[in-house]
Amino acid sequence: MSLLDLQRAIYHLSTAGEQAGQATDPATALSRLIELSRSEVLAELPAIQLQLELDPHESELIERGDVAGMYRYGVHPNLIRNFAGVFGIDYLACYREAGL
Amino acid sequence: MDRVYAAWSELRTSLQEAEPDALIVIGTDHFQTFSYDLMPVFTIGRGAELRTWGEFGSGTKRLRGMPELADALHADLVHSGFDVAGSADMRLDHAYSCPLAFLTPDDSLPVVPLSVVAFVPPLPPLARCRALGIALRRAIERQDGVGRVAIVGTGGISHWVGVPETGRINPEFDRHFLELFERSDVEALDSLSDDTLVRDGGPGAGELRSWLVVLGAAGSMGARRLAYEPVDAWITGTSLVEVAVA
Numbered sequence: 001m002s003l004l005d006l007q008r009a010i011y012h013l014s015t016a017g018e019q020a021g022q023a024t025d026p027a028t029a030l031s032r033l034i035e036l037s038r039s040e041v042l043a044e045l046p047a048i049q050l051q052l053e054l055d056p057h058e059s060e061l062i063e064r065g066d067v068a069g070m071y072r073y074g075v076h077p078n079l080i081r082n083f084a085g086v087f088g089i090d091y092l093a094c095y096r097e098a099g100l
Numbered sequence: 101m102d103r104v105y106a107a108w109s110e111l112r113t114s115l116q117e118a119e120p121d122a123l124i125v126i127g128t129d130h131f132q133t134f135s136y137d138l139m140p141v142f143t144i145g146r147g148a149e150l151r152t153w154g155e156f157g158s159g160t161k162r163l164r165g166m167p168e169l170a171d172a173l174h175a176d177l178v179h180s181g182f183d184v185a186g187s188a189d190m191r192l193d194h195a196y197s198c199p200l201a202f203l204t205p206d207d208s209l210p211v212v213p214l215s216v217v218a219f220v221p222p223l224p225p226l227a228r229c230r231a232l233g234i235a236l237r238r239a240i241e242r243q244d245g246v247g248r249v250a251i252v253g254t255g256g257i258s259h260w261v262g263v264p265e266t267g268r269i270n271p272e273f274d275r276h277f278l279e280l281f282e283r284s285d286v287e288a289l290d291s292l293s294d295d296t297l298v299r300d301g302g303p304g305a306g307e308l309r310s311w312l313v314v315l316g317a318a319g320s321m322g323a324r325r326l327a328y329e330p331v332d333a334w335i336t337g338t339s340l341v342e343v344a345v346a
Contacts, residue, residue, distance in 0.1 A: 071263075078130050
């Protein structure tokens with residue numbers, strides 16, 4: 001439940017390679033990422049454990065692809081750019097629409 | 101754009117004629133390889149194979165690394181007082197793959213990447229980056245495993261990305277920076293603050309740190325501008341410069 005965890009989630013969603021490519025919508029991709037982060041298999045591999053704690057607002061920002069909301073929340077712009085690129089979101093248009 | 105492509109061609113020819121045995125590429129990762137989980141200020145890629153991310157549809161590649169050179173440089177830099185991290189599997193984003201596509205389209209040269217953090221604070225001051233370049237030059241000269249080494253710095257100039265000002269280019273800032281760089285006005289370059297870079301050149305101008313590393317390595321003897329164009333298609337003030345080597 002923090003800007004840091006939100007940004008970590010966005011980073012992993014944007015760089016997951018095939019996983020990100022298969023999921024065409026952020027909500028499905030986030031669901032898969034959360035599932036993976038709670039995987040018992042990963043629990044056996046401490047070097048690559050991924051622990052994410054997102055509150056409902058943070059989860060919603062990702063699930064809705066709300067890049068304007070992410071920007072206002074303080075997510076690093078480069079993370080937003082990468083996320084938008086992976087999920088085909090015109091972030092500039094979204095910013096304009098949100099009055100940014 | 102024609103002038104930019106012509107400049108790339110000229111640089112490629114110059115590189116070929118220099119006949120280097122390896123190419124060090126100084127660049128900035130864009131939250132592809134590094135994240136808030138781990139983001140060293142300086143990182144050298146030590147792998148024998150370097151995968152590219154292939155973002156923006158550029159396609160993934162596997163480039164040849166040069167572990168023996170990377171390891172020698174890494175050790176020398178650390179012993180010289182630069183706490184450079186080493187990565188055995190450092191994937192390369194467009195900061196590296198795009199210039200390399202122009203300079204070595206046949207991937208004929210082994211590459212040693214050196215990453216410099218440029219937009220996730222705390223950022224290394226430009227003077228520190230130039231000092232890194234000086235130390236890098238000494239490290240290259242002290243190692244005896246590789247003969248001729250070329251160095252490329254990539255990034256900038258002005259660009260705004262991921263922010264509401266995306267698409268903006270500032271030719272005035274770009275030309276001012278280029279003038280300072282061409283005459284190697286190190287005092288003025290070293291004193292460029294992050295506030296000035298971001299305000300006038302956009303967050304993307306932080307990548308100019310790579311230029312300062314190259315300038316330091318070359319001996320701050322000046323540079324020759326091959327081209328400058330504000331390229332709207334790339335939303336970037338784009339320049340190619342060949343640095344004089346002392």
